[in-house]
Amino acid sequence: MRLSVAAAAATMSAAILLYALFDAASWFWGSAGAVLAVLAASLLSGRLSLPAWAAPPVALVALWVYLTASYASQEAWAYVVPTKGSVVELARLVAAAWTDIQRFAAPVPANEGISLLTAGGVGLIAVLVDLFAVRLRRAALAGLPMLALATVPATILAEPISWPAFIIAALGFTGLLVADGRERLGHWGRAVLVRRTRMAATPDRPGGSRPAMDTRGLRLSGKRIGFAAIALAVLLPAALPAMEPVSFFTFGVGGRGSGTGNSISIPNPIANLKGQLELPERRTVLTYTNSDDQPRYLRIYALDTFDGEQFGMTEPKGSPDNRTDNGPLPQPPGLGGEVKVGNVVTNIQISEEIAKLSFLPLPYPPRQVRVDGDWRADVDTLMVFSTRDEAAGLEYEVATSEPAATGELLESLPQSRSGADPRFLRLPDDLPPEIEELASRITADADTTYDAAVKLQEFFTKTGNFTYSLKTQGHGNNALKDFLLRSRAGYCEQFAASMAVLARIAGIPSRVVIGYTGGTKIADRWMVGTNDSHSWPELYFEGVGWLPFEPTPAGSLGQGSARVPAYTVPPLDPVEGDSSTPTPGATSNSADEPVDPQARVNPRELDREASLATGGLPPDDSMPAAGKVGIGAGVLLLLLLVPAGLRLATRGRRVRALGRESGQTSARAGGGTSRPPVGAAWAELDDVLVDYGMARHTSETPRALARRLAQQYELGPEAATALAKIASAVERSLFARDPGEIGPMRKDLRTVRQALAATVSRGRRVRAVLLPASTLRRIRLVGERLLDGFDRLENLRLRRTAAPKGS
Known part of the structure; x- marks a missing residue:
């Protein structure tokens, strides 16, 4: 039992x-x-x-x-x-x-x-x-x-x-x-x-013992x-150094509106987007700086499914392997190693007023993120999310490796799309045929996938006579058909979703992204407000990966801070005296003003070229790895020196006690003087013998011990005399009725210790200082007493008190 x-x-x-x-x-x-x-x-x-x-x-x-x-x-x-x-x-x-x-x-x-x-x-x-x-x-x-x-x-x-x-x-x-x-x-x-053990007496055990x-x-x-x-x-x-967990089990997060457990409750991104655009006043959402001082779109959600009414998001999944503090994020899908990339580090500060945001606004494609908390990356979309933390008030850094896309490069890419998931081409079966005919008509003269994508973008921004308006309502095939064929007025979500649908019809993998445009430069930081909320499509090109396009009209009649990507615009003749080249993947300054090169330097990004060249974040400035190793080694050394410190403290206490014994005399019972501290000298001598491996025999008297040590280790006359004086004082103090006068023993003890040390090897002397056996023995005895105490607790028994006679 x-x-x-x-x-x-x-x-x-x-x-x-x-x-x-x-x-x-x-x-x-x-x-x-x-x-x-x-x-x-x-x-x-x-x-x-x-x-x-x-x-x-x-x-x-x-x-x-x-x-x-x-x-x-x-x-x-x-x-x-x-x-x-x-x-x-x-x-x-x-x-x-x-x-x-x-x-x-x-x-x-x-x-x-x-x-x-x-x-x-x-x-x-x-x-x-x-x-x-x-x-x-x-x-x-x-x-x-x-x-x-x-x-x-x-x-x-x-x-x-x-x-x-x-x-x-x-x-x-x-x-x-x-x-x-x-x-x-x-x-x-x-x-x-x-x-x-004592037991009750019985006839066969008269003594009651067995x-x-x-x-x-x-x-x-x-x-x-x-x-x-x-x-x-x-x-x-x-x-020991910390080790990252090995992921045998992967857990994802809850999707839209789950609202239970530790899942992410994702509000309708599209409804939230329009709500921010319709706010009566601008509110700051975030600010950021980056190493090249160029504005960039910051994506939050990537919507990959289209059900005929609107785009939705597949539930992101993030295993412990894809935590941001584990190092670089997963590779951007479709980005080949032969394409040149521009490495940029961006520092982002989220406003404290942002509520219930479990995704980080990031430029694409992020390669490494340094942020406090449990944040994880979705492998397919590189969205970074958390099931425990919120983004409000966070400050974090993100390193991006943006492909240096140009029109010539995109023209030369293979037309294969094997690296994209088939869901990025999926369309509902009841899509109106008029929309399919429109897509075919727009891209009829396109020779490559890139040409088709540019023609679709120009259809919305130039040739299609579209206008920007927040007054449009509705989703679904009828709303899409009305927007593309009749009204041609809408806001960014309708432009992004419509271009993504037409791109899928043309055979180009696409998805809709919701986030923020680059914002406006104020002082040394870019300010992003609620009016910068935006939606745009991303299209997939084998070898380069996902690239943003901009179908929403810009300028005074549209999204003010939206800009078409440079790789979709025909190259202009270089202006005389202007040698500047726009950074691939970055949008132009909304103010269109020249920027002083000295003012563009972010002091936090100085001397980081070596880190940027690899697409990673610079090392954390809080403490270098060598410093952490040094602190750990120092703590370990201090722990190892604890026995030595205890031994020095014990020796000092005994030596101080010996310094007070000069002139002391013995005292009979009732006398006025105290017994001299001979025990301190004897205890110190005993510890010296243990440290040097010369422990005394249990049956030896002090005098026999002194005689054996002097003969066995061939001590000199001075050391032998000092050892004999100590032994004689100990015996008189322990056994004599009147020990008589006992002189100071500090000098004698030092003489004996030096003589004994000379008889052992150097290694034994070093070990006696750093790891004294006498102190280790005391530590071991303390541990044994503690364990003995646990054993006694187990053997406690309640005793029944005998009733008094006559009761």
């Missing part, structure tokens, strides 16, 4: 490691019930003396009954007995739970399905632990299934497992080992230590090993 209870307790203590994966405690009580069901089955199997192979099926049946009663009782017979309906209900809950853990990032909501999945998993672990520890009597192997419980949070969570939870789990496993040892010793053990087996030493040794292992496991990792 004891071993079954210990196995159940060990399983539940290991299950505590899962607490960080959930945002509520319902999983814990469900798991505790599953473990108790397995424990009841184990006790029943033991009571019936079932063979080892029969116990696990009994435990599985008990677990099944418990899960049925807890999660599918309405479908069960008598609320307990499983039926076909209850099995179907349990399967439905498990399927829903599996879907939820793929959608949510930890901590996940502990809903009914996830609680069922967790309770069932912990119950199966309990069955395995009971099999190994109780049935097969292999308690050490029971640690393997318990280790599986620790593996799940260690591989999913970026944060390390908390040390209190680890200690609880380790103590549970240690308790299982101790229980197993006591079971074995009780049945098959032999006496290791024998003592006499030999009894004392297993305290054996149990205490096991506890010492267990406590030492736990202490090393907790303390040793603190001195």
